[in-house]
Amino acid sequence: MSRELTYAEAVREAIDLAMARDERVFLVGEDVGVYGGAFGVTDGLYQKYGPERVRDTPISEAVIAGVATGAALTGMRPIAEIQFMDFITLSMEQLVLQAAKLRFMLGGKVQVPFVLRTPAGAGTGAAAQHSESLENWFVHVPGLKVVMPSTPADAKGLLLASIEDPNPVIFVEHKLLYRTKGAVPEGYYTIPLSRTEVKRTGCDLTIVATSLMVVRALEAAERLAKEGVEVEVVDPRTLKPLDAEPIIRSVCKTGRVLIVHEACKTGGFGGELAAVIAESEAFDYLDAPIRRLAGLDIPVPYNRELERRMVPQVEDIVDAARRLVKEAR
Amino acid sequence: MHQSFADLSPERLRALLHQMMLIRAFEEAAEQLYLQGLIHGTMHLSVGQEASAVGACAALRPTDYILSTHRGHGHCIAKGARVELMMAEFFGKETGYCRGRGGSMHMADVETGNLGANGIVAGGVPMAAGVGLSIQMQRQDRIVLVFFGDGATNEGAFHESLNLAAIWNLPVIYFCENNQYAMSMAITRASKVEKLSDRACAYGIPGVTVDGNDLLAVYCATKEAVERARSGGGPTLIEAQTYRWKGHSKSDKQRYRTKEEVKAWQERDPIARLAQKMLEASLLTENDLQQLQARVDEEIAAAIEFAKASPEPDPATIFEGVYA
Ligand SMILES: Cc1ncc(C[n+]2csc(CCOP(=O)(O)OP(=O)(O)O)c2C)c(N)n1
Ligand SMILES: [Mg+2]
Numbered sequence: 001m002s003r004e005l006t007y008a009e010a011v012r013e014a015i016d017l018a019m020a021r022d023e024r025v026f027l028v029g030e031d032v033g034v035y036g037g038a039f040g041v042t043d044g045l046y047q048k049y050g051p052e053r054v055r056d057t058p059i060s061e062a063v064i065a066g067v068a069t070g071a072a073l074t075g076m077r078p079i080a081e082i083q084f085m086d087f088i089t090l091s092m093e094q095l096v097l098q099a100a101k102l103r104f105m106l107g108g109k110v111q112v113p114f115v116l117r118t119p120a121g122a123g124t125g126a127a128a129q130h131s132e133s134l135e136n137w138f139v140h141v142p143g144l145k146v147v148m149p150s151t152p153a154d155a156k157g158l159l160l161a162s163i164e165d166p167n168p169v170i171f172v173e174h175k176l177l178y179r180t181k182g183a184v185p186e187g188y189y190t191i192p193l194s195r196t197e198v199k200r201t202g203c204d205l206t207i208v209a210t211s212l213m214v215v216r217a218l219e220a221a222e223r224l225a226k227e228g229v230e231v232e233v234v235d236p237r238t239l240k241p242l243d244a245e246p247i248i249r250s251v252c253k254t255g256r257v258l259i260v261h262e263a264c265k266t267g268g269f270g271g272e273l274a275a276v277i278a279e280s281e282a283f284d285y286l287d288a289p290i291r292r293l294a295g296l297d298i299p300v301p302y303n304r305e306l307e308r309r310m311v312p313q314v315e316d317i318v319d320a321a322r323r324l325v326k327e328a329r
Numbered sequence: 330m331h332q333s334f335a336d337l338s339p340e341r342l343r344a345l346l347h348q349m350m351l352i353r354a355f356e357e358a359a360e361q362l363y364l365q366g367l368i369h370g371t372m373h374l375s376v377g378q379e380a381s382a383v384g385a386c387a388a389l390r391p392t393d394y395i396l397s398t399h400r401g402h403g404h405c406i407a408k409g410a411r412v413e414l415m416m417a418e419f420f421g422k423e424t425g426y427c428r429g430r431g432g433s434m435h436m437a438d439v440e441t442g443n444l445g446a447n448g449i450v451a452g453g454v455p456m457a458a459g460v461g462l463s464i465q466m467q468r469q470d471r472i473v474l475v476f477f478g479d480g481a482t483n484e485g486a487f488h489e490s491l492n493l494a495a496i497w498n499l500p501v502i503y504f505c506e507n508n509q510y511a512m513s514m515a516i517t518r519a520s521k522v523e524k525l526s527d528r529a530c531a532y533g534i535p536g537v538t539v540d541g542n543d544l545l546a547v548y549c550a551t552k553e554a555v556e557r558a559r560s561g562g563g564p565t566l567i568e569a570q571t572y573r574w575k576g577h578s579k580s581d582k583q584r585y586r587t588k589e590e591v592k593a594w595q596e597r598d599p600i601a602r603l604a605q606k607m608l609e610a611s612l613l614t615e616n617d618l619q620q621l622q623a624r625v626d627e628e629i630a631a632a633i634e635f636a637k638a639s640p641e642p643d644p645a646t647i648f649e650g651v652y653a
Contacts, residue, residue: 034584035513058483058519059450059511087449090484125370127432129448298651302432303421303642304369310647 002153002185008041008178010152011117014159015042015079017188019049022077025163026053028067029081038083039119039178065091065116069099069168072114077163085120085172086132099168100143111166115159121174121212121262122300122311131300131307133263135210138170139240139272145169145193146239150214152182154237157191165193174212174262196243198250202230205325206250208273209260210236213312217260220317229325239269247273248280255287256324262311265294288327293320335549337387339612345387345544346607347621349379349600352403354629355412356575359402359419359433362633363579368419372433375403377542377574380599381506382407384547385474385569388555394442394460394473396453399434400506400573401446404476409441416632422639429642430650450511451481454503455490461499461564472558474502474551480511482525488532491566495532500558502551503566506541508573513585529566541569542599571599 005013018025027042027049033056036043046054057064061082068080082088088095099112122131138146145167149155155173162169199214200221209217214235221231232250236242251257257277259270270292277283277290296310334342356374363372375382382403386395389408397404405415410426418425419433426438437445444460447453457475464471481487482505494501505525509516522528529536535557539546547569554565572594576583607613 030511031513033513035582038512056514056518058514059480060483060485062485090486125368125432127370127434127448128430129434129452130371296647298648299430301430301642301647302370302427302435303429305644306430306642306647307369309644 002183004181005152005184006178007152007155007173007180007182008039010156010184011041011159011173012043012045013184014156014163015045016048018079018160018163019045019053021188024075024077025079026055026076027079027081028055028057029064030057030059030083032056032081037081039175041178042081061087061090062094065094065099068114068116069094069102069112072112072168073102073110078114079163080114080116082116082118084130085118085134086129088118088134095138095144095168095170096141100141104143112168113166115162115169115171117171117173119173119175119178121176122307123176125302125304125307127302128299133261133295135170135172135239136263136267136269136272139269143168144240146172147193147237148172148211148239149237150177150211150235152180153184154191156184157189158193158237160188161190161193164190169193172211176212177215180215193238194241194243195238196234196236196246198232198246199235200231200233202232203254204230204256205321206232206234206247206254206257207260207317207321208234208236208247208257210239210269211262213260213262216312216314217317219314220321223314223318224321229321231321242276244276244280248277248282251277251282252285255285256327257286257290258317258320258324259290259292260312260317261294263295264297265292266297268294270294288324291320291324293317333545333606334610334612335545335552337548342607342612343617343621345383346600346603346613347625348383348407349544349603350621350625351412351628352379352382352406353600354625355402355406355415358629358633360575362419369421370432371578372419373400373578374575375400375573377594377599378506378508378571379403380544380603381541381547381569381571384544385476385504385551387548388551389472389474392442393471394444396444396457396460396473396475397436397446398453398476398478398481399446399448399450400478401436401476402433405436405438405443405446408438408443410438410443412628413632413635414438416636417639420636420639421641422636423642424635424639451477451484451487453477454481454484455486457501457503458490458494458499461494461501462497464500465497470559472500472502472555474504476504476506478511479505479507479509479516479525480514480519481505482528483519491529491532491534491564494564495534498561498563501564502554502558503564504551505566505568506571507568508571510573510577510586512577515585524568526566526568534564534566536566536568538568538570541571542597542602544599544603
């Protein structure tokens, strides 16, 4: 059975189920308790599980990551929250130089099973220091997993899988997705990490998109269908380790690929995806160059219209797709 | 001169009272504009904390620097900014202090020495050491005062900055606005030291706690720290104890505190306290007070009008300012 939940509710349900099932799971972060988290995601969990397992911290992102790492190293299953992805910059050392590498450096004798949840993305008028999409920083680091769900059902299943995973997982939620609704199965279920999903099938063009851009790509696909263009929308869901095979298969079928993400284009995940596709057998099937549509290479502006223009919108995706189906190699 | 007004002349006192009233009016207008749906984004209001912003900046010279916080409208006004340019920024307009790129959380007025509000808790604190070092190395007759909240004192960077400023004897004033909460986190839950100024002893520098709702107390404490910094005596940590009357930001149910607590602090209104004191000392009449309020209301109304009439940034300029 499933019912409609918001993305935020789906995340909360996953945390609740994990905490009910496993004593070792606990929450740690700024204002995750009585306040319920800056976006209300952990609302009610403090009342249910109490201060020992729902732990408010001072504003100390380095030690939030450190506590998650140390506790995970020694038998606990922490779920840490960094209030905005921007502030993860203050957690970098513990995440990148410790958590990611401990298992490897110690010859495989330890594991660091924690999830670090964090909301990313622009569109809320919060300007340059509260709107970052930094996922690709973590994609670059061996030892970390990076998950970015685009639907409520994926958010729940992927979060439960991330909590079960024996590795540090950076779980990136999008602020503009929190209120989106979708059917979510009841009860405990996991969606395995590193499983790319085709969200819509089509034969003219493949769009590979992440997070909020999946939703926008699906909307663009609806519009393009009315013009007779059939778009296949592919969502990697886990950016690292990447399940590339379904992406490659899709591009072999359509011969054209548009990659869409919100993060700045230069050094973004799209570059990696483009390279993966170009290095694969899909190269021989390409009827046009691989195209990327991504955030402009600027800090996120405060002004509403500038902010809107900085990030790919549905109409931008439609335009880029239209151009691409006409392009020849 | 009345003893309890330090070295501040009646004119200066009236100007400072005016600034506090202007800050409150700006914040109240900001909230209304937000509720009317005219503002995109968020804001952090400093209603109730006017004496700490104004008292601290009153002890500075125009050439001194400040670094501010997410709750920075008051600091900006206190350092001498023009409310119409702030309001335009709040509206995201091209005429705003940051050309509409920064908004409430990045309000800055470089000309009056305000190097900017900050979206990052404690974001200005490490930079302050750099500003202090620059002043020292250029042999300038300046100091820098960095504002931050109680919550910021638990960031690692806070500790690194104080220690560095201490060992290098930098002209930095670390000004903590302890408004009792960091979002929902009461300072009593976030720290075990009784007074945040006690943390100064860990770095071997002076630390002082003052009533942050008493303009004169804030002014005097800051003045002393300024004199020390200016004469090569190095940094000081000041803790001003105050309270934020409003929620943390636009979306705060305030489940972490009681209405009684808020009310008790509202009875210590920094503006009413200064006005009362000045009335009692005959430095102000009820009529003056009314006139001041009328002037403030006009200034804010004019600022809103200016902001509304100002142009939006031209989208063609979207890449400007990323690199120098
Ligand atoms: C590094 C960082 N962590 C968390 C936040 C989110 N945040 C913004 S303001 C705030 C509370 C700050 O408290 P305090 O320093 O006491 O200042 P106040 O808001 O009380 O003025 C928090 C947690 C942030 N902006 N930056
Ligand atoms: Mg505070």
